Amino acid sequence: MSSDLDTTLVTVDDILAALREREELTARLSDVERKIQGIRAFIGEARFSAISPISTGAADAPATPPSFRSVLQEALENAPRGLTYPELREILIDAGFGERLENSPNNFFNAIGRLLSQNKAVKRGGRVFWMNFYEALSDDELSALDGHDQAHTTPEAIIATLKEASGPLKAAEVIDIMVQTHSYIKATAIYAALSRLTKDRTLKRDEHSRYSVA
Incomplete structure (x- = not known):
């Protein structure tokens, strides 16, 4: 076994110095580990795991694939x-x-x-x-977010629904589908959005009152 020390020349002072160095390194490692744990708690486990490839403590350990x-x-x-x-x-x-x-x-x-x-x-x-x-968040802030989502998400959801359909759909058919995919959107909001999207020619409505993307 190789060694950085010539054992025939090792003194008591050498041994004590080596022991002191080990204690200093152990204390330093503990300090660094506490800092790492503090960072982990502050930024969250998911973000820490995504950033750190050595969260297991092994420098060459592969990063855990995100889920x-x-x-x-x-x-x-x-x-x-x-x-x-x-x-x-x-x-x-x-x-x-x-x-x-x-x-x-x-x-x-x-x-x-x-x-x-x-x-x-x-x-x-x-x-x-x-x-x-x-x-x-306050009740007023949550209500404002509800209103924003109804106004902005509904047209996008309608367009996506019509694009995925095999053909034009009546309003009731759009609602039936969106009840399954976007249950939080009210039927009244869907009717209103269909009307707006038709007026601005994003959608077209045929003679059978069926809607499709223009």
């Missing part, structure tokens, strides 16, 4: 006003999950469901909030 849930959790932890379902989908796509999202759409809802069941997040209408952010 739907970890990406969604990190996003919600940094969104004081919550995020809508379309916004959460876009975040997953930007994170490289586009193909998985298309092939396994249920994973998206399951990941959100787990966060909700663990009381880490809360759903209101079509928006998901990290729990501490939700509790910090």
Whole structure:
């Protein structure tokens, strides 16, 4: 076994110096570990794991691949006003999950469901909030967000529904589909949006009162 020391020349002072160095390094390591744990607690586990390739303590350990849930959790932890379902989908796509999202759409809802069941997040209408952010918002602020989502999400959802349909749809058929995909959107908001989208020629309405994308 090789050694940096010639054992025939080791003195008591050498041994004591080596022991002191070990104690100093151990204390330094403990200090660094406390700092790392403080950072982990401050920025959140999901974000820390995404940033740090050595969270297990091994410098050459591969980083744990992010999951739907970890990406969604990190996003919600940094969104004081919550995020809508379309916004959460876009975040997953930007994170490289586009193909998985298309092939396994249920994973998206399951990941959100787990966060909700663990009381880490809360759903209101079509928006998901990290729990501490939700509790910090007033009723007026939440109502304003509800109104914003109804006004801005509804037209986008209608257009997407009509694009995915095999042919033109009547208003009642649009509502039947959106009850399943966007249950938080009221029927009155859908009727109003259909009218606006037809007037601005985003949609067209045929002689049978069926709608399609212009």
